[in-house]
Amino acid sequence: MYRVWGFIEDYSILLIVGSVLALVWANADPAGYRFFVDYPLWLNDWIGADIHHWLPHHAAEYGLDETGAVRVLTIHFLVNDILMAFFFAVAAKEVWEAIALGDGSLRGRTAATPLIATLGGMLGPIAVYLGLAWCLGPDGFDTVSRGWAVPTATDIAFSYLVGRLVFGPAHPAVNFLLLLSIADDAGGLVILAIFYPSGDLAPEWLLFSLAAAVAVYLLANVLPRRLDRHDQERPHSTWVRKRLGVLPYAMAGAMSWYGFQQLGLHPALGLLPIVPTIPHAERAFGIFHAAERYLSDLLNRIQKLLRHPVEFILFLFGLLNAGVAFQSIGSPTWLVLAGLLVGKPLGIFAFGWIAAKPMGLGLPRGMRTADLVVVGCTAAIGFTVSLFVASVAFGAGAVQDAAKMGALFSFSAAAMAWLAGRLFRVERQKA
Template sequence: MLKKFLMIEDFISKEALSGILLFIATVAAVIVANSSWGQAYYDLWHMPLGMTLGEKSISMSLTYWIDDGLMALFFLMVGLEIKREMVIGELSSVAKASFPIIAAIGGMVVPALIYVALNTDNPLGFGIPMATDIAFALGILMLLGTRVNPALKLFLVALAVVDDLGAVLVVATVYTSEIKAEYFLHAGVTYALIWLLNYMGVKKILPYLILGVFLWIFIHEIGIHATIAGVLLAFAIPISSKIDEDKFIEKTRESLDEFEKHRDPIPVLNHHQIDALEGMAYGYDKVQNPLVRLEHNLHGLSAFFIMPLFAFSNAGVIIDFSTIDANLMIVLGVVLGLLIGKPVGIFGFTYLATKIGLIKKPDDISWYDVIAVGFLGGIGFTMSIFITHLAFSDETIIAAVKLGVFAASFIAALIGVMLIMMKKKA
């Protein structure tokens, strides 16, 4: 139990620092975009880059390489988090999972309905207010320190994981370009080979990642957003280790005894001690869970490089409120979806489901806490921006929506923080 708690605390602390970096990267992007360097900023991200594999060439702008390539690694990490939570975490049983699942569903359905109601003639942007930026939300909770009920953090993590799964499904099924069915066979065979590795008990990560690259290429060619390859790969990564903990303890103790038995006054390790160390290193490698190890390795890369880079390359928007006037209903759908739809959906769905006996509210959080988390769930930010680029191609619409996402996320965060601080004072 302590090990699990420490793992969650480490996850939350990294997400918190990532949220701060995201904020800095976003502010920097907006400042640069509205400065004399603005044109150079846009030229940089629209610079074409490509690669050739045999007779096949792939060429995209730098922004698309970040959004389709690096973000595939981010979605790989998201997929690993989802699988971990479903197998051993807060979503591993019906009793644990039911409350955050219902909360997440409400937090996705209501914002989408609000957007569609205001944009019946152009509903494609419904996915934008459905997303929650877990890094920003957890970052705010961590900055509040002891004012925050620890159970609230766990609830937000579980809710955000389910929310991420919903976002993945929307991206996979809705935001796709022209489908090239002939590549389905290539992708299917590649994915089958990945699962074959799992079935054969392969615990090394490298073979999975190599096949994952080919899966990314084939899914990109199909026309489905290539980041989905990351999630599909994550579900196939094995979670069980090569040896169990008891075996590791036994072998490590034997190696440690061997190391101690052959101590000598010479200040250089002898070959018996070196062999003992190699035995411990072998056990260390084999006892680690492949899924958890890969998630741990990706988390720093994602939190401190991929997401800040994504924010800096995508958040730069020229502050021009005339774009909002020209796309008022779209922006209003996004703003009201995040600012009203999220808290209403999260609170409303869980409250009704509890009243009819479908789920049970955890004893360590109150309905007041659920409302506060609902507003923090309205921090869409990077995920909302990501889906904005999938939903629209018109740069004026994208610029207007980004301003709406910034405004709604800021206000939602402010209300969430105020509610938490007011409860503490009371």
Template sequence: MTPASPHLKNYAKALLAGAAIATLVVNIAPGTYYDAIEWHPFDSAPLYRLRLFYPGFNVATFVSSLLLPIFVLLIGKEIWEAFVLEHGGLRGKLAFAPLAMVLSGMAASAIVWQILTAFLETAEEAVDATGWVMPFGSDMVLAFFFGRLIFGKGHAALQVLLFMCILDGLLGLIASGFAAPANNNMRVLWLILPVVAASYGYFKLTRPQLSLTISERQRQSAGKLWPWLVIGFFCWVGVSASGLPPTLAFLPLLPAMMHGTHSFGLFAEAEGYLTDPLNRLSHFFMGPVTLILFLFGLTHGALDLGAFGPTTWIMLGALWLGKPLGVLVAAGVLKAIGKPLPNRLNFKEISYIAGLMAIGFTLPLVALETALPGGAMQEAARLGLGLSLLIGPALVLLARVQPPRTPRGAKPPRQ
């Protein structure tokens, strides 16, 4: 596996910078901040009825509904290739251990959320809320940022960390979409649109490139990217209008687009030299995603320090207690039945990964709008998500005292 792209470190810095600026402004001039991100430049009622830019077009929904799906497309591409390409890290039996640990972590965090809610939450509107989906999404960007400080550049644990965080995030988005109350069950029919659009792309653009009789001019024409942008737009409309999170909108492109044949690892630098349409599209967006994550932190990462409440404790308990506990229980069961842990990591290294998965920020913020009632409860949960980042520096300090194992005969990884 080649080293991970340096863009990942830039993503973390951009996200943290946006959230830090937003937190500073919202605690000094909250009115100015909310007026800016919730400003409606035009009447978006027709879009609202279609659930496009739901619950209305403003700066915040523009970023989360239209721009953030590009980031999800990038992480979705990496996990898709890990499942289907030769030497993919999740191909065949290799997927069993990471998937088992991710699902166990999700289940444990949901159970802890429900238990703490029963004891701590007094708000009447919390009874029917679907807040238990909130701790599902581990923050891949921030977890990798702190993971690299713990394990060092190029450590095998970083690939496992990325695998599990992306799986957790995508499964969490899907779960939050299906758990959200449905106002109209017929909305699911909108999913026909992305299926048709992606199928058109496969049969008209991808399949011709697989033909041995195609001319070079036809191959170049079929390999253009702009038709996929049009197809992606139709996918976005269909997924958004169906009521599922619009962040999932571009994922139908993955099985439809022509992709590489060999996996070099998640976010591998070598992918930048591949010329298939999927890798070209991914490479095209790698830079802009830095700005997208900065804008997401700026519009969704504002932590109101005065919003501390029961939901803050519930969020922290589900993330800091439930998520790592579930991952470690699954790892213990795997060892007990003789199944190898991913990349032959030891239990101590898996423990650090479990702790880093307790960082929940980017993707859970997407679910916040539908998972919890608005107002104080949402802001308390947002604060809990922000405070969950503190486990990252804590684990880095712990690793300075008790560093993860370095394989016998190998040099310690470079920082």
């Protein structure tokens, strides 16, 4: 029994509320909205955006002169680069368990077809986006080409919700869609890390982040267990768990995040090296499985602690990123939308069919080849991660706003999935 409806309630409702408020505010008072989003909270030398890039565009707006500070912590940076790290850590936790544990959902032959279909669901949108962008000519292509990764994303929660409505909760295609979506987001994290650095790369800082992960793993995880090898009461492990709790991992997370900022990779990914170091259950029940709420391992306890903070973080993310003026619709809007609504269904169907038929990996029992088309349409809802990638791929301005509008319009994939379900005569299967 998957607890994905709980996941939707936890992580998506407030996101929608924030996004709707942002759309209303940005169209009613554009200047006021931008003033709020880019407001400088702290001029400093440690945390924030490069002030030399920020100051020329905003000095007059906020009444600032030249300053000796190196960085500026804006509200936008606080949410997108610092607080969103907790959201990506929650997603990474599910991916880590699904891949690393022996019975993880993304291991073995049963996961092979969804994983190959995921690859198609990423390559298809890229091909459609760049192919159509090429038709804009050299100047147009150069303007929009950095957004090729925006339509590769799949919003886990909303796609799952639409999948349940189209297929019914007991249909095997729903779990297929869930595996595909989480693998898609894992691929999105890799794309962000490799292709969208936040500045000039300083590789030595990667060693700093990795050293923080290795140190906390050895000192707070391995060492206590090693000291307790011949003592069934496990006094050292108990002391670390009760007295220190999450503190060592919080400190290591802060160090890793800072290393990512200095490294030049997007800081929102800064907690990812720490997630595998946290003590976790020895088995996986499945992605977002209900049984996880009863586990007492530290990794699941941290996820529970983050539940309400991440809800509010996603509200702020929607408020700060979905504020797009309706007149900003442009060619990036249609490129992102075509990548999602055309490229993703085609890619998922083509690669899923290759995996199931020529490669002989098959589909889950009770799932037809035609269902791959409907799954592809359902997975075309980009929303959350598409908004995030758009904010990273393009600088603030008309192109970024137009790309974000395409991410928002991707909700139209829900209607497309319903029509595809009717066309291919999907039989809803109740629980």
